[in-house]
Amino acid sequence: MGLSEHIVMRELDVPEINDFEVYRRHGGWEAYRMALKEKNPADIVAMVKESGLRGRGGAGFPTGIKWGFLPKGVYPRYLLCNCDESEPGTFNNHQIIDRNPHQLIEGVALSAFAIECHTAYIYMRGEFAAAAITLERAIAEAYRAGFLGRNILGTGFDLDIYVHRGAGAYICGEETALMESLEGKIGQPRLKPPFPAVAGLYGKPTIINNVETLANVPRIVEKGVAWYRSHGTEKSPGTKCFSLSGHVNRPGNYELPFGVPLRELIESPEYGGGMRGGRPVKIIIPGGASAPWLTHEHLDVPLDYESVAAAGSMLGSGAVIVLDDTVKAPHVAYKMDEFFKHESCGKCTPCREGTHWLVRVLHRIAEEGHATPEDIPTLHGIYNQMAGNCFCLLGESAVMPIKSALTLFPEEFEAVVAASRRLPHGNGQRDGKSGPVIPLSARH
Amino acid sequence: MLLETHRAEIETILSRYDSRRSAVLPLLYLAQDTYGYLTEAAIREVAAILGLPPTDVFEVVGFYTLFYNRPVGTWVLQVCDDVPCCYLGAEELISALKQSLGIAEEQTTSDGMFTLQRVKCLAACDRAPVLQANLDYVYDVTPERVNALLTNLRARAAEARQRGVSGRFAEDFEWGPDGALTLIDRAAPYRPRQFPAASPPAPLEPEPVPEADAGHDRPTDRKASPL
Known part of the structure; x- marks a missing residue:
């Protein structure tokens, strides 16, 4: 199932597509120019809605519907582009920007026009330092060409796009934590509702979309809904x-x-x-x-x-x-939960404590090879107390690796228990004094 | 003082936001690069520029991992040890770096040249093992390339001191066909990485079964608990 034409990675084979002129020669910025000259913001929102474009950041929520949540007549509005890509395994935002920064900027500009906003921030994780420079350079080119700034192309539309670098915190990819971070605070998520579309950055209506989502928008506007829907499936177009x-x-x-x-x-x-x-x-x-x-x-x-x-x-x-058969499931769960423990913001107890204890138990099992029969119900107990009880999705996410490992590969945990049983001191009594470990599940 | 040395830059940063407080991260980066790390005086200075209580800024410095409130080396080496990097050579890379530098994680070499850190996902999983040197990406850092990398970084120490550790002037690197560290060509078309075809799979070795008395003496060199 090949792809005749790339949308997100458009102009895959064109050298120097990161240059404004080259991007322009390949039809770049044309959708934006046409939209500003010939369309209303509502037309663009309708197109994105009909295209069925779904948010690529993880939730898969329909983008056009999200835009529709903005309360009517409340200004200013903000558009935030989420480029806090920090989850193990994710690395496409980075390469979209490295290779073709103008596509993202055009997507941000078009979306800003659609939601009638005049200030957009691209929030990049702090580690994307060189990519931030690439993006700033491309934004400067767009300003020089008159596609950003005041009274763009004589249409009266104003738009500023700024790059804002975070400073190393995965949690800032959570939309409300991202806004907190952009407001200069520590990145801890906010209670929802109110949702960002109603009260977001500085308490104003705010739309947050992922890099890949916004990179789709120029092609949708340029080639139309039917063309876009000819890719992918009915419910997941594109x-x-x-x-x-x-x-x-x-x-x-x-x-x-x-x-x-x-x-x-x-x-x-x-x-x-x-x-x-x-x-x-x-x-x-x-x-x-x-x-x-x-x-x-x-x-x-x-x-x-x-x-x-x-x-x-x-x-x-x-x-x-x-991953192939050289890895051990308890170790993968350990490394994954170590990630979540490290990135837990500390706001809510189930996540802060739960990830901490998961890592402690898993470290002993996966790194030291010591496990007691009680460890397995303990692990089940910890994640069951986290699931559904965390403030944001980070804690809920930390449940998945350990739950998956225990469900799919229980024999690997039991093997460690069995091996430890043969060890005289490997019975879970840390120093022979502190008594057996009582599983959390047994304490209630 | 930052306001005297970087007034134009600070005013540009402030002009981007509808609230002064939003400028705290960029100003901390600026202060970090100016003073080498975030001294208490530097943090108070940023707070004064923004009209914030100093505790608000101390809190931010403590929360984010890219701010250093203690001296660091000219080059801060941050190695990703997450899945999948840890299964593709990150642990071997960290061992090689520790051996070459003679330091452990979170330590700085005695000549002040390198600080070594383990970090979480750097979002370059296809180029594992990967590290950042002062937030410059270096892709595909196999243990055999460690010495070439360290030699290259030492030769660029003056440049690194000038640029600072916050990545405000970052560039990304990969290894050229001649084995030399080269700047990433951002203008080149995207090509996925291709590993050479490997030999057929070797059967997995059976699990070593601990000896009956293996537990008598818990090893003293076991890995420190992460907590």
Whole structure:
């Protein structure tokens, strides 16, 4: 299932497409110019709504509907572009910007026009320092060409786009934490409602969209809804830039229509090129670290939101991590939860404490090879107390790796328990004095 | 004082936001690059520029990982040890760096040249193992390339001191066909990475079963608890 034309990674083969003039020669900025001259903001919103474009940041929420939540007549409004890409396995925002920054800027500008906003911020994670410079350079080119600034192209529309660098916090990819961070505070999420569309940045109506989402907008406006809907599936129209990583021969970004089977992404010589060394697939994480795991049994699942959800996982950000049989499930869960523990903002107790204790127990099991029979119910107990009880999705996400590992590979935990049983001191009594570990689940 | 040395830059930053407080991250980057790290005086200075209580700025410095409130080396090396990097050579890379530099994580070499840190996902999983040197990406850093990398960085120490550790002038690097560290060509068309075809899979070695008395002496060199 190839793709005749790329949308997000448009002009894939054009050298110097990062240059304003080259992008312009390939039809770039044309959708924006046409929209400003000939269309109303409401037309663009309607087009995006009808295109069925869904947010690519993870939730898959329809973008046009999100834009429709803005209260009428309340200004100023802000547009925020979320480029705080920090979840293990995700790396397409970075490459979209590196390769073709103008496409994103045009998408931001068009969307700002559509929602009648005059200030847009692109919030980049602090580590994307060089990409931020690339983007700022491209924004400066757009200003010089008169596509940004005051009275753009004589239409009376004003727009400023600024790049704002975060400083190393995954939680700032959560939309309300991103706004807190942009307001100069620590990145802790806000209570919802009110949703950002009603009260967002500085308490004003705010729309937040992911880089990949906004990069779709120029082509939708330029080529129309029918063209866009001819890609992908009925419920997941368009294409997705899948970030494939792990033990594959050709890790990288592959833009494919929604609905392509996992097997094709992993095995096709055009894409993943199969597993390194021909090893078997053990764990597939189809949507970034927060997605429940799949296994080799799910290789025929089509990659669209509905099918992946039906298989018991989520497409999320489309970051597909494929691991072979050299990895151990408890260790993968340990590394993943160590990530969430490190990135927990500390605001709510289930996440702050839960990730902490998951990592403590998993570290002992995965790194030291010591486990007691009680560890397994303890782990179940910890994640059950987190699930559904966290303030934002970070804590909920931390449940997925350990829950998946325990569900799909219980024998690997039991093997550690069995091996520890043979160890005289490996019975969970840390120093022989503190008594046995009481599982959390047994304390209630 | 920042306001005297960087007034134009500070005013440009402030003009971007409808609230002065929003400028706290960019101003902290500026202060960090000016003073080498965020001294208490530097943090208070940023607070004064923004008209904020100093505690608000101290809190921000403590929350975000890219702010250093203690001295760091000329080059801060941040190695991603997350999934999938950790299965594709990140641990070997960290060991090689520790051995070459003679330091552990979170330490700085005695000549003040390098600080080594483990960090979480750097969003370059296709180029694992990956590290950032003062937020310049360096892709595909296999342990064999560590010495070439360190030599290159030492040679550019003066440049690094001038640019600072906050990545305000960052550039990204990869390894050229000649094995030399080269700037990323952003103008080149996108090409996924291609690993060479590998030999057929070797069977996995069976799990080592601990000896019956292996637990008597818990190893003293076991990895420190992460907490």
